[in-house]
Amino acid sequence: MTERFYIDVHVVQTVPPANLNRDDQGNPKEAIYGGVRRSRVSSQAWKRASRRHFDEQAPEADRATRTKRIASELLTRITRDTGLDRENAARIATALLAQLGISQGKKAGDTAYLLFYGNAQLDAVASLVTDRAAELAALEDGALTEAVKELPVVEKFQSGHPVGVALFGRMVADIPKLNVDAAVQVAHALSTHETQLEFDYFTAVDDQNEKEETGAGMIGTIGFNSATLYRYATVGFTQLADNLGGDTEAALDALDQFLDSFALSAPTGYENSFAHRTRPSLVVVVVRTDQPVNLVSAFEEPVPAEAGIQATSARRLAEEHLTATQVWGDTPLYQAASHTFSSREPRTKDTAEALTQAFGDLVNFADLRTTLRARLTTALREQA
Incomplete structure (x- = not known):
């Protein structure tokens, strides 16, 4: 064994x-x-x-990111790599991420929870549309969604994990296929x-008003041990x-x-x-x-x-x-x-x-x- x-x-x-x-x-x-x-x-x-x-010591592509703003991050990459305007890049990013089935958050463009992924993984997703960006941007929303449906978006998040994801794993409750133990x-x-x-009682003096006001400009406490x-x-x-x-x-x-x-x-x-x-x-x-x-x-x-x-x-x-x-x-x-x-x-x-x-x-x-x-x-x- x-x-x-x-x-x-x-x-x-x-x-x-x-x-x-x-x-x-x-x-x-x-x-x-x-x-x-x-x-x-x-x-x-x-x-x-x-x-x-360890991310501070690694190249940008090898780092991991945990965020609700994955759509915005993908939009930025598509814009950077294709030269598309942000509106069309956002449409393509939304269509690509729709394959994941991530629940939307309360704030527009955010997901309902933090998603942990590698920067290189998101780069790989963006590269799926680099050569077809103008063609895809010309499509209506429904046709765009159909056009990208067969692209291996999920597969890009299932491999090539950065150190952070490989070590600490990823839990996505409603998308088990994205989980990493x-x-x-x-x-x-x-x-x-x-x-x-214990408590640290602190005061801050207003430097521009210390002659006219002898008291503290701010008072507070911080707990510590x-x-x-x-x-x-x-x-x-x-x-x-x-x-x-x-x-x-x-x-x-x-x-x-x-x-x-x-x-x-x-x-x-x-x-x-x-x-x-x-x-x-x-x-x-x-x-x-x-x-x-x-x-x-x-x-x-x-x-x-x-x-x-x-x-x-x-x-x-x-x-x-x-x-x-x-x-x-x-x-x-x-x-x-x-x-x-x-x-x-x-x-x-x-x-x-x-x-x-x-x-x-x-x-x-x-x-x-x-x-x-x-x-x-x-x-x-x-x-x-």
Whole structure:
């Protein structure tokens, strides 16, 4: 039987006062876990941050877009490629997208929900009419719809997925043929310790009126907290390769991009107010062949509110992994940790030793990624 590979990514990261991901009241999201209130960042927030991180490094055509304005985007491409006026380009775009059967939104030209697609996929749809644009523009609406009915519009969205769609999938409730099963699962990030919601009371002075008006020109509050977060994601490599048309090299590239972006990205909520960007103190990768394993149970008992929360959290994670692998008899294909804890420092010595015992010798992040790819490549070759 062909083995499936699950790449678990565990991250411990400390964030200073921030409001990364707000709730409907404008305050940082929270959750009760282990009987206490924790800081929480939703999976959707970090998935979007990861996607935007690797899209920033990719050519425009390789990026993914999630929007209700697909008709407008297609219109722009047709206008650009054919020289048609916007009115006729809009008619052709509408006729092409009619094949998808997407429900219309309340606003003219919008779809009823966000559609996730690759820029190259929409370029391919636009190219279907490039050579016939003038001919199609001359037709009445009914004849135009019939003329484009046989063009492979749906097929263009079913293949050639960009990294974002291949990783995070696409759900279109009323058009199952456009669905793409996600290859990635991302957990809600949780603080490893109890947190308290705080408020920043701020005022703003009117620079042009400060002599005549001594009071504030604006007064407000922003909710915030600070936390050491446990973040977890898992990548189903087989599903990822399937989403990329069976191209394992493309899947390895996508996995590497995701690992880099998941580790280094951050949601941008109130970024200018808090300057909250940090890097993880610990990134662990474990390749399993049985199932993904979230290690959040390491923090069911909250880490005590004292100095060294970050180091204690990393040590707890290492101990949980070691205990779990011994109890269940797990033998990961590959496991490694990149971290900032030193065995030469008395305050982090125990943590560094626990991490080495659980995941092997410390490796830097670049080597972790390189070795992960090499191990998976070897395993795939042996499997073939």
